[in-house]
Amino acid sequence: MILLISLLVAATCAHEDRLKAILRSPKATLRAYGQYKADQKLSFGPSEDRMRLKMWRSSAEIVAEQNSRQDSSVTLELNFFAVMTAEERNRYLGMNGTSGIKAKPRTLSSVLSDTPAEVDWTEKGLVTAIKDQASCGSCWTFGAVGGLETRYALLENSALRNFAEKEYLDCVYEGLADGCNGGWMQECYEYSAANGGRLAATADYLYQAVDEKCLGAEKPDAMIAAKIVGYVKVAENEMANIEAIAEGSITVAFEATKFFQLYQTGIIKDMTCTGSLNHAVTAVGYTEKYILVKNSWGGDWGESGYVRYMRGHHNCGLYLDSYYPDLEVTGVADSNPDEATDYVVPDNDDRFDPVLCKDKYMKCTLAHCKDITYAERYCAKTCNKCTEGGCPSGTILCSDDVCRHQHMCP
Structure with a gap:
């Protein structure tokens, strides 16, 4: 048994050191970069190719350094973000203040005495399949819809519905701003509340990564079992977020760094953030070790589109701007469920030890x-x-x- 463990450790170290060895050789670096482009189906002109190689090498250095650490529970990879400029990476975000005055929300203040030790709404078939916002800064619409879908499905006489981010993208800031330049999750719920609590289904209002004319009034209302009448802001700490997730999905915001964008698998603890919230996602579960989050960058990113954040850490502001919709039941049954996610949590967190101590200030240095x-x-x-x-x-x-x-x- 000891010999087997030693061999496994040696094999792991050899794999993790391989990228560092490649980066020490210009010829090996060019070959690896060429293979990356082939795998990603990318082709550049000579001048651009030199720039992209520089981006790739910068990403490879981050990946090599992180994956060679034996004290970490997260693995990075050279994914589609690896050759992007900062401007291009920012197009996959979209959490910002384009909208103006915010209505004052109700704040979750009750403490649940029977909060379960862990909850995973993906296991219960109450989270829709992974979606892809593409290079449009519409994460705020995906976070808002994700915060709605599970809670709607949990209602009596309801079902899991795939709601339309496209209605929010086209309609929330119509005539005021381009939704692909960013927005706020709670203003999606305000839009629905101001329009009879409605929201279309994705099947009736298909997503495209562009802000177009609002067609909300022309699309069937898929909010059958309940209407959106407002929203609730979760208190700005980890436990309040956990208590809210125990009741259903919530939309959360955080700072998505380059380190985060290169995430592949495991429990992430990002120490590279600077304190600026820029991305909205959906929290759909938790254990004593991590918080499970559904992203909107497609199934090829991360753990089939998901990421696990370490508990007891600020997670680049993850607990500072969380919401869920205030729903009012209609008494009408909805029995037309949509496809649920097929995500299964990988069994690869054996190196992780829960960290109870945490920073209370997200910019600690x-x-x-x-x-x-x-x-x-x-x-x-x-x-x-x-x-x-x-x-x-x-x-x-x-x-x-x-x-x-x-x-x-x-």
Whole structure:
């Protein structure tokens, strides 16, 4: 058994070091780049090809460094993002403030005493198949629709429906802005609420990666069992998000970095973010180790379109801007379900140890460690101030998921 383990470790190290070895050889680098282009079906002119090679090498260095680490639970790959410029990568995002004044939402404040230890709505057949926003910054529509679909399916006399991101893309900012330049998830729910709670089905309003004339009034309303009457903003901490996911899917936002875009599999803990939310997705499950998220970059990205975020980490702002729709049942039965996802969680997180300690400030750097208040209260993980139990010495984890001295807990 010991010999077998040693051989497996050696094989893993050899595989992980292979890309580093390739990058040390200009000829091997060119061959690997050529194979990448063939696999991705890419072809460039001479001048552009030199630029793309530079992009590929930069991505390959990130992948090689990450995958050679033995203390990590995430694996990266040279996917379709590997040769993109920053501007091109940004077209696959779209979470921004193009819209103007926001209505004040209701805030989730109740604490669920019976929150289950883990929930996976994909296992229950209550998450639709993976979708692809393509190079249009419409993630905000996919996040909003994902936050609706599971909750709608959970209603009595309802079914899993594939709702139309295209209606939101065309209609939410009609005459004001191009939806491919970004938007906000909650304004999708506001649009529906202002239009009788409606939203079309994808089958009736097919997605195209372009903002066109709004046809919402001309398409059949697929909101049969319930209507959207508003939205709920989830409190800005991990536990509140977990409690909301326990009740159904939610739309969440975070900063999608280049590191994240090269994700392949495993439980990700991104330390490269700077603090700017730029991408919206859908949280559809959790365990004690991770939060399961459905992305909108197609099934060839990540774990068949999904990503798992490490618990006990800020996850580049994942808990700061989360919502779900406020639904009002109609009493009308909907028994026409659409296709559910076929995603199955890979069994590859054996190197992972749950991290209870966490940073409370999403922009923690080593510079913050010079200030004892920041180091212990807000940047405990970054500053190595974690102790057994998850909080710095002399503090406890309060009910709002924040480490404080006991007398300071709410």
